[in-house]
Structure formats: C-alpha cells, structure tokens
Amino acid sequence: MTLNYCIKSFDELTNNELYNLLRLRSEIFVVEQNCAYLDLDNKDQKSFHLLYYVNNEFAGSTRLVPAGLSFEEISIGRVVIASSHRGLGLGVKLMEAAIEGCQQKFGNGPIRIGAQYHLSKFYQSLGFVEQGEQYDEDGIPHIEMLRA
Template sequence: MKLQFKIKRFNELFLLELYQILQLRSEVFVVEQNCVYQDIDGKDEKALHLIGTFQNEIVAYVRIFKPGDYFEEASIGRVVVKQKYRDRKWGYDLMQKAIAVTKSELNETNITISAQLYLQKFYENFGFVKTSEVYLEDDIEHVQMKRE
C-alpha cells in the first residue's frame, strides 16, 4: 500500500491534523531522538505542509518553505516518517514528493536543507550535496546540503 499525500497551508490544517503532525514530530524528534528542543518554532505558519497518510493516520510529514523563510533558497525540513513504517521506505516517497511540490507550488528547484549527519547518504540519493562542515543543532550533528 502507498502513502496518500495532501498539501496544506497552515490555515487550511484541521485541528486534528495539526495535533497529529505535532504528535508525530514530538514522537520522533523529541522522544525517539532523546532531544529536548523547541519544535513549535513559529515557522509552521509560513510553511507548506506535506502530509503523508496511511489508513487515515498521519505517518509521514515535511515542511516546505519558500526562499527567505528559512534559508536563502527554498527549504525542506522536519522530514519524518513514523518509526513503525520506516521499513516500507516511505521516506523516499516523501522526499520525492517534497521536491516535486517545491517545484510545482513554489516554482523552485534550488533547495537547501539542514540534514542530520547520519542521513547525509539518504539525501544524496535526491541530488543533495553537502555544503558545510558538521555543526551541532540541538546537540545533534547536522550538515547543510543543497540541491540545484
């Protein structure tokens, strides 16, 4: 079975969708990665929200930003797939869709991301190239990567 995708602006999100998105992000980025950080950062209002659902449950998600809202270029962030579904390789579907949405909705092909270091090879599969030294973001090693 495949993921079903929806694209929404912040003000188009249903309350339950927003709750499930924040729950998924917290489940992975705070609890699973044992990282205390401010996930609700005031940027959700600016983002396009790409939501991946399976059997009416939000199981995959990314935020997409137009140039200037996060980085100088368009940006994709908060890339997340619920742990129990990662064996289905839906992260690949999610990133392919996020790149396509960045082009179709924002008319942008230059994309910058702040990638967790251990996922560098994953993002290289989509044409991203490392453009920085390793840096700490919320005590997790990251690298900046760009795709043109």
C-alpha cells in the first residue's frame, strides 16, 4: 500500500482536486452524517488543503486553517476519510500529516479543533485536550480541543 499526500493552497488546487475534495466532504458530512449544512463557508480560500492518497487514489483530506480564521489559534478542520478507505489507520496518518503541515505553513504554536465529541478519544491520542463544554453544531455534539 503506497501512501502519499500533498498540501496546497486553494489557488494551487486543480479543478479535479477541488471537485474531489468538495465531493468527499459532501458525501461524508452531508449525506452519510445526514446533516444539511453549508460546507462552503468562505474559509477554504484562506486555508491550505491536505490531500491524502492511497495507491494514487484520493482517500481523505483536511484543511489547515491559519490563526484568526476559525479560532484564535491555528486550526485543523474538515477532517475526512472516504468510507472506502476506513479501517486502514489513515485517520492517524492524516492527522499527523496535518499537524506537521500546520507547523510547516504557520510555524510552531497551539492547534485548536472543533471535534465531533464521539472522536474525542481519537484526538486525545494525538495530543489534543478537551477544552470547555460540549456544544451542538448542526445536530452533532462537538467539543473544542487544544494541542499545545
């Protein structure tokens, strides 16, 4: 199994990469999670996008958000793995690459995420710590988490 990824600014994405990215987010966040919400939130244009591939097939992505756009700190958002590629440990690899990518693009600093609450233990295994209380986002329980 060959794993590789790239990190691109919005303007560097090809039409096909952008289409694949938005389609995957829609498949998982809107259809699979049965959550009607506006994914296109005007943050993509100011973020970097990590595209993850397995055997040259698009398998997942996340966006690296500069400080001040979603949170005061640097942030990672829209973490998604295609249903066809789950169970391979890609979530950990994707997040490790995203953390490293944030450091490369924005420098060292704390990273804040708005995590789906049921994934809290997963993010804790990557060094994130729960902050505050659970909150509802589009009908799904979330919690803010910080990696110092």
